[in-house]
Amino acid sequence: MRARLSADFERFRRELPRDFAGYVRQAYRIDLTARYLGYDLPHPFGKGSGQLSLNVDQLETDRAAGLAFVVLKTLIAETPTGERSMGAWAIHETRMAVERRTSADGRAGWTVTWKGRGWDRSLDDYLALVRAGRDLMRAGPEGMLAVPSVKYNLPRLGEPFVEAEYAHTTAQVASAWGDDELPIEKDFSPTLAGDPLADERTQVLRWIGEVPGRIRRAAPRGARVQLKLMNARFDDEFQLEMVGAARDADGVTAFNRLFDPARRVAYGGWDLSERNLRVLDLARDRGIVPPGLCGSGNIGSGRMMLAYAQRGCESGQLHTFFQLPLSEYPATAGSRTARALHALVFDPVDGLIAGLLELEEQGLLHRRDGELRFLDVCAIGNRRGAEHAEDSSG
Numbered sequence: 398m399r400a401r402l403s404a405d406f407e408r409f410r411r412e413l414p415r416d417f418a419g420y421v422r423q424a425y426r427i428d429l430t431a432r433y434l435g436y437d438l439p440h441p442f443g444k445g446s447g448q449l450s451l452n453v454d455q456l457e458t459d460r461a462a463g464l465a466f467v468v469l470k471t472l473i474a475e476t477p478t479g480e481r482s483m484g485a486w487a488i489h490e491t492r493m494a495v496e497r498r499t500s501a502d503g504r505a506g507w508t509v510t511w512k513g514r515g516w517d518r519s520l521d522d523y524l525a526l527v528r529a530g531r532d533l534m535r536a537g538p539e540g541m542l543a544v545p546s547v548k549y550n551l552p553r554l555g556e557p558f559v560e561a562e563y564a565h566t567t568a569q570v571a572s573a574w575g576d577d578e579l580p581i582e583k584d585f586s587p588t589l590a591g592d593p594l595a596d597e598r599t600q601v602l603r604w605i606g607e608v609p610g611r612i613r614r615a616a617p618r619g620a621r622v623q624l625k626l627m628n629a630r631f632d633d634e635f636q637l638e639m640v641g642a643a644r645d646a647d648g649v650t651a652f653n654r655l656f657d658p659a660r661r662v663a664y665g666g667w668d669l670s671e672r673n674l675r676v677l678d679l680a681r682d683r684g685i686v687p688p689g690l691c692g693s694g695n696i697g698s699g700r701m702m703l704a705y706a707q708r709g710c711e712s713g714q715l716h717t718f719f720q721l722p723l724s725e726y727p728a729t730a731g732s733r734t735a736r737a738l739h740a741l742v743f744d745p746v747d748g749l750i751a752g753l754l755e756l757e758e759q760g761l762l763h764r765r766d767g768e769l770r771f772l773d774v775c776a777i778g779n780r781r782g783a784e785h786a787e788d789s790s791g
């Protein structure tokens with residue numbers, strides 16, 4: 398298997414097989430099936446909302462590369478008359494800097510520095526992108542899931558929610574999506590974490606508890622709501638409270654980038670994965686693994702994807718790893734998405750296949766009907782959490 402993996406890694410430097418998940422299943426007896434918001438995916442790697450899911454060309458390139466899913470850039474909700482209580486997030490900024498970032502414990506990684514925020518074009522333009530995404534999903538076996546993302550009104554304690562933003566924006570997005578239940582991600586962003594609005598803990602917990610129901614009620618054919626939680630500026634205990642408060646969501650994306658209050662920018666790298674994995678460990682140990690977990694933060698290898706999976710994440714959303722200088726990818730041709738997938742899946746040391754084979758060797762993952770299954774890795778994590786909860790209660 399190892400020899401085969403090294404050979405495939407070399408062979409696919411120029412081009413991945415079209416249905417590489419199907420190839421992995423047949424060649425390695427490894428089933429990479431993953432899940433996001435209840436949708437089955439061919440493998441766990443998707444793209445997080447941001448500057449890489451702003452237009453149809455980007456979506457087409459990702460579909461052609463074989464990406465499992467994309468979350469579209471975050472739209473800022475509005476009322477029927479175009480008022481936006483979160484309008485401060487709809488600012489225009491194009492310049493991004495992909496930079497090296499060393500973590501607090503000295504590990505060299507990458508971050509993207511960017512001063513922009515949400516979608517800065519019209520609602521109609523966004524609806525056109527949602528329609529294009531929906532068409533891509535329905536494009537047959539090689540379709541790709543493309544889910545809208547919205548930032549809605551978040552009121553102060555004691556103030557009511559601006560219902561018109563939820564009602565109008567959700568109805569518009571749902572109608573662009575079409576006849577089925579609407580999949581939607583609600584973004585709590587790092588710049589929100591850095592905003593005075595998020596200074597009040599009870600206020601943040603109220604948002605997380607109430608937002609899923611509000612979106613569902615506003616969607617004519619219902620909605621599946623994924624909450625992308627921010628990394629709040631409070632301690633791990635509060636981060637856990639946020640996870641616990643998300644129990645009404647259909648899924649939780651854990652967690653958006655860290656906020657640097659001195660530079661007033663969001664950042665990632667190893668500090669981000671360190672925090673996310675630590676909080677997910679705590680959540681598991683206390684038996685509060687939320688439904689539909691999706692990991693996000695410094696996923697730059699199959700190995701890191703598996704670290705999230707062992708803490709219950711059924712898929713992962715990447716942004717930074719799709720933006721590295723071309724010289725950082727071992728592949729020698731193809732789009733950045735395709736080159737990234739080549740490394741994420743086939744790298745003989747840090748790729749997903751290598752990591753799954755290693756879990757098998759360690760006796761942590763077992764073949765069922767002759768196959769290793771990515772989703773069984775999430776069960777390893779859940780089982781350990783249940784054992785830990787029993788130990789500490791007994």
Ligand SMILES: Cc1cc2nc3c(=O)[nH]c(=O)nc-3n(C[C@H](O)[C@H](O)[C@H](O)COP(=O)(O)O)c2cc1C
Nearest residue numbers: 445446447471509511584665693694695715716717
């Ligand atoms: C330039 C940039 C813009 C982003 N914009 C959004 C956004 O609009 N909405 C959102 O939910 N997340 C946004 N994100 C967060 C990413 O989707 C992702 O969750 C985060 O960067 C962590 O993943 P990474 O370490 O792979 O970059 C953005 C990230 C970057 C780098």
